[in-house]
Amino acid sequence: DSVLNQLGVVNKVSELLAKSGIASVTYDGTAPNPTVENVEAGLALLKEHQCDCVISLGGGSPHDCAKGIALVAANGGKIADYEGVDRSEHPQLPLIAINTTAGTASEMTRFCIITDTARHIKMAIVDKNVTPILSVNDSELMIGMPKGLTAATGMDALTHAVEAYVSTAANPITDACALKAVTMISESLRKVVENGGDTAARENMAYAQFLAGMAFNNASLGYVHAMAHQLGGFYNLPHGVCNAVLLPHVQAYNIQAAAGRLKDIAQAMGVDVSAMNDEQGAQACIEEIRKIAKDVGIPAGLKELGVKEEDFKTLAENALKDACAITNPVQGSESDVIEIFRQAM
Structure with missing residues (x-):
């Protein structure tokens, strides 16, 4: 570096x-x-x-x-x-x-x-x-990270945990790592973006991102990463920010196959889901993801990052060829991926 x-x-x-x-x-x-x-x-x-x-x-x-x-x-x-x-x-x-x-x-x-x-x-x-x-x-090496980088990398870690948990290759070990990571990130990311010198929150994020890594290293990822890779390659955009913007939109698409799993994630984020069915729990998960992203200063949409609609077809074609796309819980068409990009604008 x-x-x-x-x-x-x-x-x-x-x-x-x-x-x-x-x-x-x-x-x-x-x-x-x-x-x-x-x-x-x-x-x-x-x-x-x-x-x-x-x-x-x-x-x-x-x-x-x-x-x-x-x-x-x-x-x-x-x-x-x-x-x-x-x-x-x-x-x-x-x-x-x-x-x-x-x-x-x-x-x-x-x-x-x-x-x-x-x-x-x-x-x-x-x-x-x-x-x-x-x-x-060593979390002491992370204290100097500026707010923007702290937010983007933290949302990257959250994306790893969420995608690993809804992945078709998930297993009980990756599930345990992913849910613990979600809880720790939900509790600590806002704190560490607000105060980079919060050593306890920094340490929690260091553990959380490692747990999320253990999860996706075995369960792999999904369409968020497959699509974010194309945005990064095409426009040279920061990876964590692309993930953060796409995450709620891809999970909204994944509800059709992973509502129960998304409800579990909502619970791990601290949402009381006891009176909710799977669909309601999944929607609560997506709303909580949006809240965290907004609270840590992530842009609201891809338009703010300079993404253009005329590039959607190429981006979607390449996303479906990405190795991360294989384990998304819903296998969609090129037009499906284009629509997710459009929703994320």
Whole structure:
């Protein structure tokens, strides 16, 4: 992360490595939506200095870039060769992820998202071989996050938990992780956006985003991420914000197959659902998601982010090809996805 490098945090890590007799070189060119070019530049540096281990420091962007670098270093070819599910043959170079946001959970998952600027899409690389061998989550490293980033990454974590819980690949273990994450985020995200120095809330968010990561790392995700990836790739928009805007609209679409599960999420968010049927509970869940998003300053719709209706067809086509779309509880048509985009404007 270039900002952490400027602040001297990267240098502290380098100094600690040097004290142990370990030479290191820094790549800090990762874009907020890491690109194929970022991976190639980092890989060239790694080869030049004959590195045998990778350490990523920052949030999801440097983690994903580092995953791409370490995977191609061990397997050869280009990062685009690994788009899809479990396309690699060999474990990546050892990767240690030091996390500073809460969060993407990229520091502990098998997901790696890289933007292909030539095709204007985000490639979803879902591969057990990109999972870091060690991840570090220290909430003290997250205290410096600005409000906007705290809100966006927190809503990303909420999206992970919600999508994992309604996923067709959910199981009792992922359910437990997802619901606990929902509760902790509902209790702490507003607090930490309001006061970034609230150490208890920061710690809760660090645990919550990790739990959400455990959930979606096994149950996968759904249309929110499949659609958000296209917005990020096409318009270079922040991932967490795209997720936050799309989340209530996709879940409104999912009610037809997942009303009972959405009611469970409403209860985990603190809503009294005892007198509600599944449909009412699901609507309460969606309303509570909207409230949290509004309270932490998320834009009301995609129009505010510069999204254009004439791009909906391309966005929808690519969303349905995304690996995350496979486990959405409702499998829709291109016109269905276009309508969700339209509702989210």
